[in-house]
Amino acid sequence: MTLAEALAAARAALRREPQPDVAARALLSHALATTTAGLLAHRSDVLSVADRRAFDALVRRVADGEPLAYVVGHQPFLDFSVRVTPAVLIPRIETEGLAEWAIRFARLRAAAGPPIRRILDVGTGSGALAIALARACPEAAVTATDISDDALSVAADNARSLACTDRIAFLSADLWPPDPRAPFDLVVANLPYVGTDEHDDVGRSVLDHEPHGALFSGRDGLDLLRRFVPELPSRLAPGGAAALEIGWRQGETVVALAREAFPYAVVTLRHDVFDRPRLVTIEPPT
Ligand SMILES: C[S@@+](CC[C@H](N)C(=O)[O-])C[C@H]1O[C@@H](n2cnc3c(N)ncnc32)[C@H](O)[C@@H]1O
Numbered sequence: 228m229t230l231a232e233a234l235a236a237a238r239a240a241l242r243r244e245p246q247p248d249v250a251a252r253a254l255l256s257h258a259l260a261t262t263t264a265g266l267l268a269h270r271s272d273v274l275s276v277a278d279r280r281a282f283d284a285l286v287r288r289v290a291d292g293e294p295l296a297y298v299v300g301h302q303p304f305l306d307f308s309v310r311v312t313p314a315v316l317i318p319r320i321e322t323e324g325l326a327e328w329a330i331r332f333a334r335l336r337a338a339a340g341p342p343i344r345r346i347l348d349v350g351t352g353s354g355a356l357a358i359a360l361a362r363a364c365p366e367a368a369v370t371a372t373d374i375s376d377d378a379l380s381v382a383a384d385n386a387r388s389l390a391c392t393d394r395i396a397f398l399s400a401d402l403w404p405p406d407p408r409a410p411f412d413l414v415v416a417n418l419p420y421v422g423t424d425e426h427d428d429v430g431r432s433v434l435d436h437e438p439h440g441a442l443f444s445g446r447d448g449l450d451l452l453r454r455f456v457p458e459l460p461s462r463l464a465p466g467g468a469a470a471l472e473i474g475w476r477q478g479e480t481v482v483a484l485a486r487e488a489f490p491y492a493v494v495t496l497r498h499d500v501f502d503r504p505r506l507v508t509i510e511p512p513t
Pocket residue numbers: 315316317318319322349350351352353354355356372373374375378400401402403417418419420440441442451
């Protein structure tokens with residue numbers, strides 16, 4: 228069987244994936260330790276029996292519901308890629324929107340005055356947001372917290388591979404870093420926001436494979452945000468901003484929490500790439 232034939236068979240087996248073609252190519256390049264461009268160049272080569280077996284086993288795992296990113300061990304995020312294991316949530320494309328907003332805020336601040344010096348990512352998971360911000364804001368020191376030590380070890384590994392180790396301090400913490408006297412210019416958080424009441428709405432593959440500590444936050448999903456938002460004013464430096472990813476039904480509640488905590492700030496509910504209200508930003512008044 229040639230590579231092209233193996234890809235065609237895999238596409239059929241992966242028909243329930245959102246992009247069977249992309250998944251088939253990702254799995255074959257993983258099995259052969261090559262790039263997708265490398266696959267194209269060798270489409271008519273014949274697969275060895277061992278490679279064919281390895282590829283079939285990977286295809287079966289994904290067809291059986293294991294997320295593609297865990298099977299290949301990495302996930303793209305903006306212009307880089309992070310290693311992912313079942314200890315961390317697979318970073319979503321929606322979260323790239325949060326990163327882009329935060330990067331834009333940091334660039335506008337730098338254009339208007341001194342650049343942002345201190346950034347906090349709460350619930351860092353794979354470290355995707357902390358790394359994106361460290362790469363985009365070279366003058367800033369980034370702190371990233373998570374309650375899961377296993378997640379922190381994946382995040383620290385990612386920072387090492389992306390040459391950001393000296394820019395990010397990873398801390399094991401329940402939401403906040405220990406020293407409340409050192410406020411941040413920019414705080415980002417994609418905390419768990421799924422309600423245990425919504426358990427049945429969550430996809431099987433997510434429920435079976437992604438860490439529940441990264442998904443659920445009390446009955447209505449808001450336990451952590453109800454704890455987090457009221458403390459935010461004491462953690463933000465004057466002129467600082469925050470961006471919080473939320474569930475699509477939580478906008479009204481989180482905006483109200485933010486307005487109560489920051490009566491003079493500009494609080495905005497923003498839409499994600501799928502046009503759902505999924506991001507709350509808090510900015511100083513202009
Ligand atoms: C939805 S995931 C987000 C991961 C990553 N920031 C991203 O956007 O892909 C939430 C993360 O928050 C962490 N977390 C849950 N409860 C926490 C808490 N009380 N304090 C700090 N981190 C927490 C989880 O371990 C998980 O890594």
